[in-house]
Amino acid sequence: MSENKALGGKIFTKPFIILAILAGIAGILLIKRFIFGLGAVTNLSDGYPWGMWIVYDVLVGTALGCGGYVLAILVYIFNKGKYHPLVRPAVLTSVFGYTLAGFSIFVDVGRYWQLYNIFLPWHVNLNSIMFEVAFCVATYVLVLWIEISPAFLEKFNKTKALGFMNKILFIFIAIGVLLPTMHQSTLGTLMVIAGNKLSGLWQTGWLPLLFLISSIMMGYAIVVFESLYSSIGFKRPFETPILGKLGKLMAWLGLIFIAVRFGDLIWRGQLGLIFTDGWANSTMFIIENLLFIVPMVMLFSEKNRKSTKSLFLIAVAILLAGAVYRFDAFLVGFDPGQGWHYWPSASELLITIGIVAIEIMAYLAFIKWLPILPNIKHTTS
């Protein structure tokens, strides 16, 4: 009768061990970071104080963790019960995406032992965009663990607790939709204060809306990606019909994104920058927008929405689009002047890879151990 079932099987497989080695390398580098300071492992500088960790682990990482958020909107808010089997795996990805983004912030900030100041009313600055982001993300990590808690309760047969949890869960579902709506948009607002340091191709008062829409698109894309990937990886039936329906929604969101993006550029009279803002900015702008436009156009065709292969490629393109947009708005288009430049160091990359490895390991372990993935009988019926 349960919708979700533990996959079972061995946890310490060969891929798992390779991932563990990658995580181990990152662990050693992290020790170096905490003993010698951020300069010892990163290429960050006073001109580029934010790099790979903030942009990939936090911005892209949390957007990839939007799967739980967007499915909650569909299932509980729009009452689309048929998507319900996909909720738990998506929430689990969100749990790890956000928890490890939180961990990355802990590694990235200089004075981590004082991070709790964010929660002390006499320190809080309500004008600070960073405060909203930090507070919201931290709270959402907690909410996500609560949202996934029924999986633990089912596993350990805590029927009474489970019944209680199911009664009050709607509160956390509602908060769990509110918080990402707030912080995924506010993550974009972060760059407004950078003013002229951010190229006119990206600097706009519409940053919050563009970040919000693209995060929702990435949320749907990750649901599609994961579902198809685990179907192949664990030889499970494809959920293509449901995913195709999600596709149409993504197409419309993509259209809105592109309309706002170009409408804003035209309104501000900055369209010419596409060809005059230096080769790096121009190239990246074009790549970024092609990655939004091509999948959107493809998704408007029913043929593509019914093809598992097309859906997979489209999902990957949308994930890349959102990721490239975030890299552009925070690093590529950001120029503090005075000849500063930034390229991540090997250690920075290895730490990011290690963190991603931990995410995948945790996901693999959890789906084998806890009732997360859709029960096949249920989905095929």
Added chain:
Amino acid sequence: MSIDRRDFFKVISAGAITAATASSVFAREKKNLAPDAVGILYDATLCIGCKLCEVGCKEYNDMPTEQTSLVDDLNVPMIWDNGDDLTSKTMNKIKLYRNGDASVKDRATNGYAFIKRACMHCVDPDCVSACPVTALDKDPITGVVTYDAKACIGCRYCQVACPFNVPKFEWDDPFPKIVKCQMCDHVQESGGMPGCCYYCPTGASLYGRVEDLMAEAHKRIELAEGSKYDYQVKSLDNDETAQRTVQKYVNYVYGEKETGGTQYMILSAVPFHDLGLPNLPDKSAAGKSETLQHTIYKGLIAPGALLAGLLVAAYRGSKSHHESEEGRS
């Protein structure tokens, strides 16, 4: 896909409230200079590049020297005169502008000039707006932008925000701080003046009330080129003067309008952009950022309404889901 019309309406109405609140634009008021705000007027035409201000800065603030090859290889201690920009060890820096044969001082072509860089102590500082934990703060009386390491979490958003790239971070310290000029706040408390102004032999760095300094700056711009003028030294309250020949000033006080005005103001004979000072709008980016944020979150009405709508929808959604599940089993 077909979304139930009633449910759709529920969410859309919450969204409409958000949009309605957002459209009643709440522009954050421009920040004004505190009446007794203090500042520094740097007159580049008076600067002889002796860097005594850097010595004064290090001494007053107990700052370390820069570690360079001179210190490492030759074991020369106390080298203060090196490095070419602000760092986490240097909060005040004299830089050189040079063009062509650099034969004449204070001339843009084939000339040279000095420029002193330090925190601008903005009237409407982006760093203060950016800081999530009020580690950076603006003194309500003096207007000095101060830093409190006990509050700082080291997120470095201030560095992203500052249009002058002033805040520096101790990258090689496991327990790093942000470092920036605080106008020798601790010395001013006991009636003193900033180290750079106290040490400056020519009056190039002059301490005083911002309003008085601004009046002095405009007076200097009006002086006839080539005439003699008794320039005050150290501070406007000081009787000590030094007579110098007036140079041809650029007809503009840098800092009067930049990013909403700054309490560190600059006069120069060489265009400011050549000296590496950024062209900035009259309004701070903080004003835009706060207007945007407070428009969306005004009184928490929009998020509150959204949450209320979401609670109702989620309650109904989860109830109907469980009912249908129970019905099936």
